[in-house]
Amino acid sequence: MNVKATWLFFLWLVTSASYAADEQDLVKHIMASVTAEKTYGTQLLERVVNINSGTDNAAGVKAVADVFAPEFKALGFQVTWLDGKSFNRAGHLVAEYGKVGPKLLLIGHLDTVFAQDSEFQRYQPVDERYVRGPGITDMKGGDVVMLLAIKALKAAGVLDRLQLRVVLTGDEESRGTPMSLATQALVEAGDWADIALGFEDGDSNPETAVIARRSSANWALTVQGRPAHSSQIFQPDVGDGAIFEMARVLNGFRQSLSGQTLLTFNPGVVVAGTDTGLASDGRGKAFGKANVIAAEARVTGDLRAISAEQQQQAWIAMAKIAADSLPHTHTTFSYEDRYPPMAPTEGNKRLLALYSRASEDLGYGPVRAVDPRKAGAADISFVANHVNMALDGLGLMGAGGHTDQETADMDTLVSLAARAALLMARLADY
Template sequence: MKSLILGLVLLGAAAQAAPLTEVEQVLTQAVAAREPAGRQLLETLVNINSGTRNHAGVKAVGDQLAPAFEALGFSVAWVDGRAFKRAGHLVARFGTRGPKLLLIGHLDTVFAADSKFQRYQVIDERYVKGPGITDMKGGNVVMLLALQALHDAGLLDQLQVQVVLTGDEEDRGDPLLLATEPLRQAGRWADIALGFEDGDGDPATAVVARRSSANWRLEVTGQPAHSSQIFREDIGFGAVYEMARVLAGFREALKGEQLLTFNPGVVVAGTDVQLSDDNRGSAFGKTNVIARKAIVEGDLRALTPEQQARAWSVMQRVADASLAHTTSRFTYADRYPAMAPTAGNTSLLAMYSQASEDLGYGPVRAVDPRRAGAADISFVAGDVAQALDGLGLMGTGGHTDNEVADMHTLTSQARRAALLMYRLSSVADGR
């Protein structure tokens, strides 16, 4: 089925689209009719603190959204997150015929329960400020508006839909495989995945590729001695020079890899050092003592699984070539997989862009992968025939206390998503 969908989408994207049909006009009008209630719901959601570690708040956001999906005929379930130390996920299912669409959002934000940034604040007729308003409570409302419009136009039953709204996108649960299993299971079921994150905040872009997010750690030891003896044949170079060699070696060996980044974010070094799980470090040393230990922790972002594997191999080789009387231990942990660019993703973007143009909103291009971080869709992108993200409410200032939404994009984003989903059902049905 997935290969059939890919072929049909490629065919549909290549065709010259006609102006909006009567059915499509009804669909776009249905979005506008639902928009005032969507704004009210968004205000309610933003005013509920749902920082990832505020489990009650995350669940409360899910409780607000569940009835809206049930009103459309979805069966809704809450996946309890205690086993992976998080609140849980909201999963909604609908339909038994048509292409299988997975719609992805998340309930949590980066703003803790004691954050000073807590409320929905109207700036003017266009802009509204609030915690998580674009990342991604606004995206959840865009998704819901599109589904409501399909329902109101009598078109929703032409699709099979699963909605997964995770409760830990901003701070992933542990163990990772357990935390992501409901999402990955939906990805194995789906033909097409649509993510309602805000991408780079520009309505003229959408996401066909996201880089991975992985962590690495370098632990270096050297032989302590009086500083005046450094570089002696029997003393060696100490931990700090070895650490500097490895980090410089990473940069030199991998500088030609396009779109690959690897950042040493935390460094502690000295005679005695500690680095806790919450990235708080301490070090004791003296200027006249050769450093005995250094610890570096960082992240790595790659465009494809192959690029990431290649980077790990190179970094391991660099670390293994230690200076005299030093050792470097390099370890890494994969977190978010890459959403690699594919022909299927590109063809889906072409359909989305055509829908946007037909609605009068202009073309949509692929965002630079460096401008879009890792997201939930990455966990399913390798299983579906097509994936597209960045379809949510647009704005600026995500992850800061100046997060502002452009409310003029609420209706336009919902219309584009609704029209795309309808046309996917029409192409798959041969109409």
């Protein structure tokens, strides 16, 4: 080996050793910070869980925001409350930090599914490991995980190498209207960011994270038939009636589309008869008689797809099936795109690999992708197509979400905050 080669090899050894030492110090700093903050995080979680913040309880949602706002301010964030009157909700909390480094969007939400009159209102320890409470995993626990991770970044001296924008929405469980205004803060943040991290709880398994979420869309059928005495059904001048036409369309959907991977569609409400009505809240009415051919049928349902292309192809196929009406019937098919899909992009897969490596380096083992069938639509869906990489399901784990048995596994608080912090620290150099 010549002198130059020897020197370069020596320099590589020194640089590698220094990098390894720095990495070990970073891991130690993050673990020490998160561990030291566990009691603080637990107390903060109890405080916000004990505030009812059902989506329609605007004052409660704002009260939870008022707890988190000073926590972010203490870390040097600029904090803004975006009032939600224009989209019929409480509003969103936005916190911003930094002017240099990669742009990271951190997503959480303040609201829960539990109304003000719900009997499930309080933080309730079950044993030394588990705690039950409204919104404890979905997703006030995720908001706390996020905050502990940011505190760990600051303690490790990494925070100033990142640009962070935190968006805590107030209407994730029941989106405000018009949706364009309700999601404006998220979409603008997605346009600004390079990378998006969501702190929902995924499928409540700490060995998984979310790189893909299916869309959430609504569809409807309005069917008209020719009313007559039941004895005349199928006659050339009467036809098949609204109910047989409705059944034809629904079965056509099933036969044509049910075999597509990760595409699902479900007729959730059906009313049919001589006179029908179906309100936007899902309440319906129907009047008819067994010996009268039904004049009307109405159906509402949902559809979930893994990509925008799959969803659009489904709409085209469903519209074509609906249009091929039986004699003397007519079907109108309509749909509404709501939550877009978060497709499993190569960028998302790379981000998961970085997260998995962080988990392994912290001693928590590898992390794999959640089956998209087990991850519903969420706030990150509105920004996933705007950023280079996106990952969700980083929040506090547990079970029983959206029920009065919602329970958090508090043993995951430290591990999840540490993993998120180490991932973000490494993204500073990505």
